[in-house]
Amino acid sequence: MMIAVTGTPGVGKTTVAKLLASKLGYKYGSVRDIALRIGAAEKAGDELEIDVEALRSVRLEDTVVDGHLSHHMPADVVVVLRANPKVIAERLEERGYSSEKLGENVEAELVDVVLMEALENSERVIEVDTTGKTPEDVVEEILELLRSGTRRRVGVVDWSEVFDDVVRYLRK
Secondary structure (H helix, E strand, O other), X not given: OEEEEEXXXXXXXXXXXXXXHHHHOOEEXXXXXHHHXXXXXXEEOOEEEEOHHHHOOOOOOOEEEEOOOHHHOOOOEEEEEEOOHHHHHHHHHHOOOOXXXXXXXXXXXXOOHXXXXXXXXXXXXXXXXXXXXXXXXXXXXXXXXXXXXXXXXXXXXXXXXXXXXXXXXXXX
């Protein structure tokens, strides 16, 4: 089985994906490394541009793949991690994101961009709110949902009430 762990930058994808892979006895892979390996990525300034179409043909067994584009891969299950946009803003500030990139990602989390893309690309989508949870708690929640055979779990977060807390981060 291939599991994609996706979400806005700052939600905890890498930490959760590595822990989930370990718990399942699966391999771990990052979209970035996979794209570089198959020649589907090129440097564009400080960023890496990834050919999303090329990712659609990469099938990995017994692997947990993480990255904010992993939901474009042919995964059996897509796990969309979510986090309060204010938490994301704080984490991305700590990472030194520009105000433009920070605002772009806060906005993406507010309006469910990654979740909507995942739903367009996969039949089995599981949404998990990571806010206030340890990575171990998040992984246990994912494992429980996988064990129970959950096919679709979406709509578990609504950030409309935190808009006033994050409006200062949004692009002008």
